[in-house]
Amino acid sequence: MTGQDSVAVRGSGEPVELPAAPRYGSRSVGEVMTSAAAALGVPGFENALSLPAAQRFVVVLVDGLGSRLLSQVRGYAPTLRSAQSLGELDAAFPSTTSVSLSCLGTGRTPGRHGMLGYDVLDPDTDRVVNMLGNWPASLDPLAWQPGATVLERTAQHVDTVTVSSPRFESSALTRAVLRGGRFVGAQGVHARTARALEQLKEGRRGLVYFYWDDLDKTGHKQGWRSDAWLHALEELDSALKRLVTRLPANTRVVLTADHGMVDVALEGRIDVSAVPELMRGVRNTAGEPRAVQLHLEPGVSPEDVVGRWREHFGDAVWLATRDELVGSGHFGPDPEPAMLARAGDVWVLGREDIALYDVARQGTRPLAMVGQHGSLTEQERAVPALLW
Template sequence: MVKPALYPPLATLAMHTPDQLPATLPRPDYLLSLANLAARLHGRHGVPPLQHALLDGLEEIETVILLLIDGMGEAQLAELAPDGWLAHQPRTRLHSVFPSTTTAAITTLLTGAAPSEHGLLSWHVWAPQAGCIATPLPLREHWRAEGEALPDQTLAAALYTQPSALAGGDRRHYVLQPEYIADSQYSRHHGGAAEALPWHGYDALFAQLAALARQPGRKFIYAYIPDLDSLMHHKGTRHPRAAQLLQRIDAHCAALAVTLPASARLLVTADHGQLDIPPEKLLFINDYPELAAMLARPLWGEPRVAFCTPRPECRDAFPASIEAALGHVLWVLKAEDVLAAQWFGPAPQHPQLAARAGDYVLLLKDDWGLLQMVDDSERPRLIGNHGGLSAAEMQIPLIVYQGTAG
């Protein structure tokens, strides 16, 4: 059964501008976002540093721990662990960045730069200087029109242009990530001068956090847990296993808290939230060959927000064509209007930002998704998704706990 639309239809238009979208739809807010938190943590001021009473005195704290639980939006915290330790700690609500996705958000946290500056906008990124649509986190080419794939080092140099913020100053820096991603080229570049401490299992992760917090000296510790996001992608945001997993992480956070000395402050947040897309509402533009044929290259971006560039001869006709076929599913926005609205963040801008945003931004409505397959592989069956502007995707908690142990 198809659910009724969350957003009433707007006047029939081939394209919309950002200010024509429903007022109830959250907009990226670069006063209360992960980018502002990153500016406060790293002393970079591309956006204003986050100001909140929970962060008072942060710069004087000896040990700052930033624990990022991938996918734990405000909605997931309320749904999956409403009675847990995390839900009952002092917290405020932030926005993710746009798109509300791991690639954009974690790069912001590790560089202190908004997506407009670092340029890694989404899971798939059009990188014209590399001649391909690339996938930055695992560092691979997703699609190439012609020619041979670039060597990894060359592709990395084209994608990873923003330096890490985890270097310099009077703090030592540590990065704790799962073993299977700790030594990736993405992790090495964005970890900067931080000491990498791979972890395997939550017991090891939280024991390491407790031990680091007791060590003397000023330090910043970034710890990353990807498991909730991964599970919800495959099982959905309301699956019992998702609740069990978040409650397990919650219990570890509670146990860590009682060990933290008064010289340590724990910040727990997320990169984004998620919403469920019913299987019948995850669409593929491959099933609309007349639309796919109008594109200069495949769609890139996320299931909840796609970027595209039509062929030159189709550029004028494309908005009306996709509106006619999929206007009930998405809004068509000019990329230049999205850039002007600073949805990716303010200046300074990455030199390839306009190219990476394409000509049009396709923003999915309600609980719809849109992808394009570039080969004959099996179509993904993603249930939990993110990248768009719904409250479930955009709103994330910032939980702050001040240590008290002697």
């Protein structure tokens, strides 16, 4: 949808309280890989999730498998249903792949690793960069995120392997936050599962990171309530059964996700660039459709922008300035100023099932996406932690 009339004011325009920050350090996706490393006996890590000791761990990250989604379709996933639940975890903020994978891969919070969304402003060049692809050649992933990764640290002590699609081996995101150890690429669900099993050798301590992106791709294209999404879930469950029933002794599998998802109907997909009053004073937009970041022109008051967006959208969104998000802990404790410089001055977060686009910057193609995430609803932020 485009134009001023695409969404009416939904409420009084009064502020709506922002949900609490993710439980960084105790119950977030950032504690999964570090806890597995600690359970393997790798020094320097804390087992915040109290995982049992083992000789080998497989950490499975299923892109887009929110725990609230899974609870509604458990009948389609007997292997997932049979696992021991470690309770819900929180996705990172914003609840999107690049941010949560960076927390998983580095063990640090968003304010410390600086991967702050799908699209992120590079303040050195005033250029918006897609964190999942098409990084400019001048932007070095190791300079963008220079801290050692969990895989790098773990590889110094145990056999460390990533199993994923071959196209991710040299991606900028991998080099920034998931570098370290060996990379084993395989196409297709069963091939990847077979390759993961091949890495688990008796008598050898090891950590296997197993990334699964098929579910998320289907959800974005057709929605998580679609038959296609259920079919992708059944394929995932079948592959997991092959994995967990063929594990060598003293091997554990822990599964989590990077975010959940909400389906947004066509009438809820809104072009904010077609509303001049909203874009007044906005220099750049970044983020994602349910977690839009507004970078303002010098001298423009963030509070004034918040007021105008609140008047337009009412309680259909949560609105917060960067300083408010820092104060509430959404980027984690003690964020680094250099990393915060990448964050928008104002954040617009979907509370109802809407998605906001800057079509002038992004074009119309993203408007076709059904499944969305990035915001702070339980549907998007709650992810599972399962153990076999």
